[in-house]
Amino acid sequence: MTFLSYRTTEGNLRNIWWVVIFFLILAAFLVPLIVLSDVHSFEISFALQAVIILGTSGICQAIRRKPLHELIGKMDTRWWKELLIGVLLGSALMLLPAALLTGLGYVRWQLGAFSISTIASGIALFFAVAAAEELLFRGFIFQRLIQGFGAWPAQLIVAGLFLLTHIDNPGMTGITKQIASVNIFVASILFGLSYIKTKGLAMPFGLHFMANLIQGTVLGFGVSGSKDPSLFTPMFDDGPVWLTGGAFGLEASVLGLLTLIIFTILLYRSPAR
Numbered sequence: 001m002t003f004l005s006y007r008t009t010e011g012n013l014r015n016i017w018w019v020v021i022f023f024l025i026l027a028a029f030l031v032p033l034i035v036l037s038d039v040h041s042f043e044i045s046f047a048l049q050a051v052i053i054l055g056t057s058g059i060c061q062a063i064r065r066k067p068l069h070e071l072i073g074k075m076d077t078r079w080w081k082e083l084l085i086g087v088l089l090g091s092a093l094m095l096l097p098a099a100l101l102t103g104l105g106y107v108r109w110q111l112g113a114f115s116i117s118t119i120a121s122g123i124a125l126f127f128a129v130a131a132a133e134e135l136l137f138r139g140f141i142f143q144r145l146i147q148g149f150g151a152w153p154a155q156l157i158v159a160g161l162f163l164l165t166h167i168d169n170p171g172m173t174g175i176t177k178q179i180a181s182v183n184i185f186v187a188s189i190l191f192g193l194s195y196i197k198t199k200g201l202a203m204p205f206g207l208h209f210m211a212n213l214i215q216g217t218v219l220g221f222g223v224s225g226s227k228d229p230s231l232f233t234p235m236f237d238d239g240p241v242w243l244t245g246g247a248f249g250l251e252a253s254v255l256g257l258l259t260l261i262i263f264t265i266l267l268y269r270s271p272a273r
Contacts, residue, residue, distance in 0.1 A: 018060065019144050025056045025059055026056045033048075045128065046128035049128075071143060082198050086210070087210045090208065090212075090214065094214040097250050097258075098219055101244060107236060107237070107239070110232065110233045112232050118230065130209035134201050134205045137162050137188065138191055138192060138195045139201065159188035162184060169224045176241060176245075179251075184251060190263060190264045191207060193267045193268055217231065243255065
């Protein structure tokens with residue numbers, strides 16, 4: 001009964017109900033948009049999703065009478081430093097397993113669509129993806145769940161939701177689905193830890209954005225099963241899919257998963273802000 005009651009003993013609305021309110025407002029924006037996109041045959045881009053999630057978050061914060069920077073962090077010098085750290089970690093997260101696969105002889109490289117437009121389109125796409133997903137999964141919902149239930153229950157709930165949104169991605173079958181599912185779940189834990197350690201979205205955004213950009217636009221692997229133009233193209237020399245990740249990307253590679261686990265442990269053991 002206490003869990004379902006609307007207010008705390010201090011008279012504040014319980015965090016679980018703020019999560020419900022968030023989804024109701026989000027649905028009020030998304031449902032008409034989904035109907036319109038079906039009628040007029042247009043795609044709801046990641047950029048538009050990011051704008052809608054940001055707007056929903058802003059409305060919820062306004063109702064709570066809290067500033068938006070409570071969710072994303074105050075953009076001071078520390079915030080930009082944390083963004084840079086996230087970018088560096090995200091780059092290493094993909095470059096290390098790619099280097100190992102190259103050194104072991106399982107991957108060769110060919111020059112791909114090496115152009116400014118390839119880089120620009122990749123940056124625009126993965127910026128929007130990271131913005132939409134981090135605002136949704138490490139923003140208002142995650143932070144209310146942390147306050148309501150604690151850090152690790154919130155981590156597990158959000159990691160499960162994060163996995164569910166990727167479970168039907170292209171190529172999610174067999175051993176690829178098994179490794180990629182674990183990878184995606186652990187990746188959410190890593191992104192969540194980076195928020196918990198810094199109390200801002202700069203580091204998780206930088207991590208998420210750069211990992212996708214390096215994996216997809218630069219190295220030419222699939223990103224969660226999706227393939228776009230890239231600067232390089234990996235050529236697999238009969239390496240097992242569980243080792244190389246195949247068409248799905250390094251997220252389905254055992255080496256990629258091991259690298260991710262090591263980074264997660266190191267971040268967990270690092271001091272908080």
